[in-house]
Amino acid sequence: MSTQHFQVIVVGSGFGGSIMAMIAARLGFSVALLERGRHPRFVIGESSTPLANLLLEEIAEEYDLPFVRPLCKWGTWQEKTQHLACGLKRGFTFFHHDLDRPFAPDPDRRRQLLVGASPNDDIADTHWYRPDFDHYLVRQAQELGVTYLDEIQLTGATETTNGMHLAGNQQGESLEFTGEFVIDATGPRGFLHRALGLREKSFAALPPTQALFSHFTQVGPLPDNFRADGQVPPYPVEQAAVHYIFPGGWVWVLKFNNGLTSAGVAATDPVANALDFRSGELAWRKLLKRLPSLAEIFGSAQAAVPFIHQPRIAFQSEVVTGRHWALLPSAAGMIDPLLSTGFPLTLLGVQRVASLLTTHWQRPSLPSALDEYAQITALELETTARLVGALYATMDRFDLFKDLTLLYFAAASFSETARRLGKSHLADSFLLCQHPGFSGQLRQFCETACQPLSADEAERLGQSIRAAIEPFDVAGLTDRSRQSWYPALATDLYRAAPKLNASATEIAAMLHKCGFDSPPAATARLRD
Numbered sequence: 023m024s025t026q027h028f029q030v031i032v033v034g035s036g037f038g039g040s041i042m043a044m045i046a047a048r049l050g051f052s053v054a055l056l057e058r059g060r061h062p063r064f065v066i067g068e069s070s071t072p073l074a075n076l077l078l079e080e081i082a083e084e085y086d087l088p089f090v091r092p093l094c095k096w097g098t099w100q101e102k103t104q105h106l107a108c109g110l111k112r113g114f115t116f117f118h119h120d121l122d123r124p125f126a127p128d129p130d131r132r133r134q135l136l137v138g139a140s141p142n143d144d145i146a147d148t149h150w151y152r153p154d155f156d157h158y159l160v161r162q163a164q165e166l167g168v169t170y171l172d173e174i175q176l177t178g179a180t181e182t183t184n185g186m187h188l189a190g191n192q193q194g195e196s197l198e199f200t201g202e203f204v205i206d207a208t209g210p211r212g213f214l215h216r217a218l219g220l221r222e223k224s225f226a227a228l229p230p231t232q233a234l235f236s237h238f239t240q241v242g243p244l245p246d247n248f249r250a251d252g253q254v255p256p257y258p259v260e261q262a263a264v265h266y267i268f269p270g271g272w273v274w275v276l277k278f279n280n281g282l283t284s285a286g287v288a289a290t291d292p293v294a295n296a297l298d299f300r301s302g303e304l305a306w307r308k309l310l311k312r313l314p315s316l317a318e319i320f321g322s323a324q325a326a327v328p329f330i331h332q333p334r335i336a337f338q339s340e341v342v343t344g345r346h347w348a349l350l351p352s353a354a355g356m357i358d359p360l361l362s363t364g365f366p367l368t369l370l371g372v373q374r375v376a377s378l379l380t381t382h383w384q385r386p387s388l389p390s391a392l393d394e395y396a397q398i399t400a401l402e403l404e405t406t407a408r409l410v411g412a413l414y415a416t417m418d419r420f421d422l423f424k425d426l427t428l429l430y431f432a433a434a435s436f437s438e439t440a441r442r443l444g445k446s447h448l449a450d451s452f453l454l455c456q457h458p459g460f461s462g463q464l465r466q467f468c469e470t471a472c473q474p475l476s477a478d479e480a481e482r483l484g485q486s487i488r489a490a491i492e493p494f495d496v497a498g499l500t501d502r503s504r505q506s507w508y509p510a511l512a513t514d515l516y517r518a519a520p521k522l523n524a525s526a527t528e529i530a531a532m533l534h535k536c537g538f539d540s541p542p543a544a545t546a547r548l549r550d
């Protein structure tokens with residue numbers, strides 16, 4: 023049996039692993055990408071965000087990956103990679119659904135929240151149909167010279183003086199690999215976590231949750247009772263990541279353009295156990311019975327793949343790096359699908375590991391750079407868990423739930439805008455978790471929200487949240503007259519320019535570059 027040697031070995035060929043392998047190849051390393059399964063294959067985690075797509079765009083630019091570029095927005099995706107299925111995502115749609123009651127008309131929008139992410143379809147985000155998306159990326163990695171081996175069962179990993187030694191087999195044949203550096207992109211409780219016997223850590227601020235999901239055909243449209251009579255929403259509400267929140271859990275519905283819809287439920291243990299998520303489709307049907315308006319949408323729907331039950335969604339590895347290896351954020355931890363944080367966290371990690379390979383490869387600075395990567399990865403996961411934990415705690419207090427989400431939307435849109443302006447130093451961590459003021463307030467708000475609060479206290483907490491996000495608000499999120507509907511407006515960005523130390527000219531150039539053109543009259547006034 024021969025041993026194959028590579029400078030960099032990436033394990034796991036989801037989008038994270040394939041992009042990482044492509045970058046390493048572009049940097050001139052010899053690279054292997056090792057996959058347990060075989061593409062195309064079903065995998066969950068589909069909804070992208072403006073920040074995720076911007077990170078993808080930055081990676082495509084910086085590492086010369088032109089075939090990744092079209093995937094950064096709906097318009098170019100449709101123009102250049104139409105053979106890959108995806109869904110149109112114009113924003114985040116939330117409806118609060120009481121159990122055992124249909125969704126009642128909601129003219130004052132108390133039970134909804136619509137946050138627009140893009141002003142038109144052309145530059146909109148997408149839901150990635152992962153069987154197509156991941157398969158495409160793995161093929162591109164191969165084109166760039168990455169050695170791709172699938173259906174590999176890796177059985178062990180050992181650290182040596184010069185790197186890592188991996189053992190495994192492929193179709194009964196033993197294989198051995200040596201790598202100077204191994205990047206684990208195998209997801210939660212993945213390869214290195216098990217092979218090196220790393221310990222799992224829980225997130226103190228997050229309740230234990232479970233998930234149940236599938237892909238469906240024949241999912242119906244949103245019933246009329248979800249529409250606000252005579253009011254025009256900021257984007258077509260279903261062209262979005264649609265969230266149905268109920269006490270103790272939530273359902274996601276993501277429509278793809280190939281006739282399939284991704285849908286599933288994430289819920290705390292008491293809710294999941296009461297519905298018996300282990301029973302799969304039976305539990306889904308029980309849940310629909312308790313959410314009558316959702317039952318209408320799924321009246322004729324059929325599961326296209328068997329239901330998958332995840333008995334524990336969250337995960338965190340106590341150790342994230344070693345001398346010759348690193349876990350990508352998606353292998354280091356998982357919080358919850360809520361707010362679609364997985365992609366941006368993964369891509370931030372890909373960028374950081376890429377910069378480690380570029381700057382610190384075989385230099386004395388590598389160990390401290392790896393430590394820094396481990397620390398920021400853990401901090402971002404902890405901060406996300408804190409916010410998501412508070413959101414679970416307020417699923418029965420939707421006003422407060424909405425206020426808490428503003429922390430995410432403010433941080434994400436501020437970070438996106440800062441990066442687009444070339445000022446990423448203003449927001450170089452997820453949820454601004456390294457910003458001393460913002461992160462401290464986020465922690466405090468989340469802790470308070472998890473307590474029982476009177477209506478007055480909850481209202482005061484909402485006011486404090488809006489005051490705290492004001493210096494970062496570039497999206498009109500603190501404007502209460504918008505009544506829970508937040509369109510993506512250029513005017514908000516012009517107004518917020520001083521918060522980013524930017525001039526109106528810089529904002530105009532940024533908007534032009536990202537295809538957010540044709541400023542309306544109001545915008546023109548603000549530019550002058």
Ligand SMILES: Cc1cc2nc3c(=O)[nH]c(=O)nc-3n(C[C@H](O)[C@H](O)[C@H](O)COP(=O)(O)OP(=O)(O)OC[C@H]3O[C@@H](n4cnc5c(N)ncnc54)[C@H](O)[C@@H]3O)c2cc1C
Binds near residue numbers: 058174209286363364
């Ligand atoms: C229910 C659910 C819904 C989610 N929804 C969203 C969402 O809407 N938006 C969002 O941003 N994030 C979401 N996430 C998170 C998202 O799934 C992850 O961030 C994302 O999939 C990470 O991508 P990845 O390529 O790093 O890893 P993965 O997609 O996990 O891919 C891992 C790859 O490694 C392979 N592998 C595993 N073990 C081994 C092994 N031992 N040897 C070799 N190969 C191996 C697997 O076969 C797979 O191909 C969701 C997560 C869950 C659980």
